[in-house]
Amino acid sequence: MAVDVVILGLGYVGLPLAREATRAGLSVLGFDVNQALADSLNAGRSHVDDLTDEDIAAMIGSGFRATTDEREIAGAAAAVICVPTPLAEGDGPDLRAVTGATEAIGRNMCRGTLVVLESTTYPGTTDEVVRPLLEKLSGLTAGIDFNLAFSPERIDPGNERFGAANTPKVVGGYTPGCTDRAAEFYGRFVDTVVRTRGTREAETAKLLENTYRHVNIALVNEMARFCHELDIDLWDVIRAASTKPFGFQAFYPGPGVGGHCIPIDPNYLSHNVRTRLGYPFRFVELAQEINATMPAYVARRAQNILNEAGLATNGANVLLLGVTYKADIADERESPAIPLARDLHGLGAKLGYHDPHVDNWQPGVDVVRVDDLHSAVAQADLVILVQSHRDYDADSLAAKAKRFFDTRGVTRGDDAFRL
Numbered sequence: 001m002a003v004d005v006v007i008l009g010l011g012y013v014g015l016p017l018a019r020e021a022t023r024a025g026l027s028v029l030g031f032d033v034n035q036a037l038a039d040s041l042n043a044g045r046s047h048v049d050d051l052t053d054e055d056i057a058a059m060i061g062s063g064f065r066a067t068t069d070e071r072e073i074a075g076a077a078a079a080v081i082c083v084p085t086p087l088a089e090g091d092g093p094d095l096r097a098v099t100g101a102t103e104a105i106g107r108n109m110c111r112g113t114l115v116v117l118e119s120t121t122y123p124g125t126t127d128e129v130v131r132p133l134l135e136k137l138s139g140l141t142a143g144i145d146f147n148l149a150f151s152p153e154r155i156d157p158g159n160e161r162f163g164a165a166n167t168p169k170v171v172g173g174y175t176p177g178c179t180d181r182a183a184e185f186y187g188r189f190v191d192t193v194v195r196t197r198g199t200r201e202a203e204t205a206k207l208l209e210n211t212y213r214h215v216n217i218a219l220v221n222e223m224a225r226f227c228h229e230l231d232i233d234l235w236d237v238i239r240a241a242s243t244k245p246f247g248f249q250a251f252y253p254g255p256g257v258g259g260h261c262i263p264i265d266p267n268y269l270s271h272n273v274r275t276r277l278g279y280p281f282r283f284v285e286l287a288q289e290i291n292a293t294m295p296a297y298v299a300r301r302a303q304n305i306l307n308e309a310g311l312a313t314n315g316a317n318v319l320l321l322g323v324t325y326k327a328d329i330a331d332e333r334e335s336p337a338i339p340l341a342r343d344l345h346g347l348g349a350k351l352g353y354h355d356p357h358v359d360n361w362q363p364g365v366d367v368v369r370v371d372d373l374h375s376a377v378a379q380a381d382l383v384i385l386v387q388s389h390r391d392y393d394a395d396s397l398a399a400k401a402k403r404f405f406d407t408r409g410v411t412r413g414d415d416a417f418r419l
């Protein structure tokens with residue numbers, strides 16, 4: 001059956017996009033290589049934070065269906081690729097999912113199809129990797145027989161204010177005609193479409209956004225270390241600086257960066273600059289170094305807090321609160337809680353964790369899941385607030401704890417040690 005769009009990759013990015021397109025009245029098919037996922041979506045179950053089972057049921061009611069049969073791609077007017085782009089050995093992107101999805105499209109597309117890549121990747125991927133594959137497998141020519149564009153995904157999981165419809169969508173086509181076609185497509189369900197000169201500008205815009213966050217988080221993380229030594233309250237510093245109505249945006253220190261975007265994507269750019277031009281993208285490499293060493297810094301501070309109380313970390317009961325990479329969501333990917341747990345375990349701590357969003361956390365070292373938050377907080381030698389989920393009343397937990405280390409700067413009273 002012909003559909004307006006097939007979305008390839010039904011994860012944190014693809015599924016909200018499918019919902020938005022469905023809501024706007026487009027007929028949407030979902031394609032994924034994971035049969036169990038397709039089955040569970042077709043049975044009305046959501047696996048991402050931003051969509052409930054009711055949302056999936058509403059999508060199915062509007063004609064959405066998930067499939068693993070690539071032949072069904074043939075009937076789609078547009079194909080949007082939202083598959084993962086993890087890091088490969090040597091810090092370049094692992095493009096296997098992108099090439100796999102592109103090949104599935106190339107084998108099945110027809111004249112007139114619009115193909116859009118949304119996965120974050122290095123500049124040039126759409127033109128140098130996706131286009132030749134599509135042309136070879138379909139026998140068609142981009143810009144003449146079919147349209148090709150890059151449009152970076154900007155989803156912010158857990159953000160209740162900005163979703164797929166009201167976040168402006170950047171679109172860059174292989175030709176101006178491709179840009180027009182992609183802009184017209186997204187204009188059907190996104191409020192604002194922003195055009196770039198070509199695919200490389202759209203690819204690089206996404207990497208600039210993520211690199212900007214990475215670098216600014218590293219800046220405050222580096223400041224957190226020396227402000228602590230100098231007895232300066234950095235949280236108060238940031239609060240004061242934020243009152244400047246222009247030219248300043250607040251970023252906050254923390255136990256490290258996580259998720260797919262911040263710790264990983266800027267590496268695509270630095271890897272690309274290094275391999276193509278032979279020199280480093282120094283800001284990214286420095287930010288990477290600073291942010292990646294934050295879990296070890298937090299572990300050392302935890303060791304010092306215990307030491308001041310005459311306790312050895314070896315044998316101490318340490319409770320980690322919140323282990324996801326971001327507040328109020330269940331995504332554990334690249335969470336700094338994982339290296340932190342490993343570092344503390346290496347120092348001999350006995351670890352417990354509590355997280356309302358994570359039932360079975362496996363950081364690769366022994367951790368005991370805690371259900372009774374309040375009694376576990378009272379009993380632990382040290383409680384570390386790693387992720388400040390809204391379920392946690394940090395001040396009241398800090399008042400109950402023997403020692404409370406707040407790595408997020410959310411406590412207001414004097415009961416906590418702050419990063």
Ligand SMILES: NC(=O)c1ccc[n+]([C@@H]2O[C@H](COP(=O)([O-])OP(=O)(O)OC[C@H]3O[C@@H](n4cnc5c(N)ncnc54)[C@H](O)[C@@H]3O)[C@@H](O)[C@H]2O)c1
Nearest residue numbers: 009010011012013032033034083085097100101119120153
């Ligand atoms: N999650 C975010 O917050 C976020 C935000 C902005 C950009 N992105 C980018 O979007 C892309 C997708 O990320 P995600 O978080 O949605 O990933 P995800 O892991 O949640 O989902 C990806 C899905 O793609 C499927 N898949 C893998 N190979 C496939 C193939 N060959 N064909 C079809 N489906 C395939 C997987 O089975 C999975 O269901 C990445 O490039 C990521 O960098 C993610």
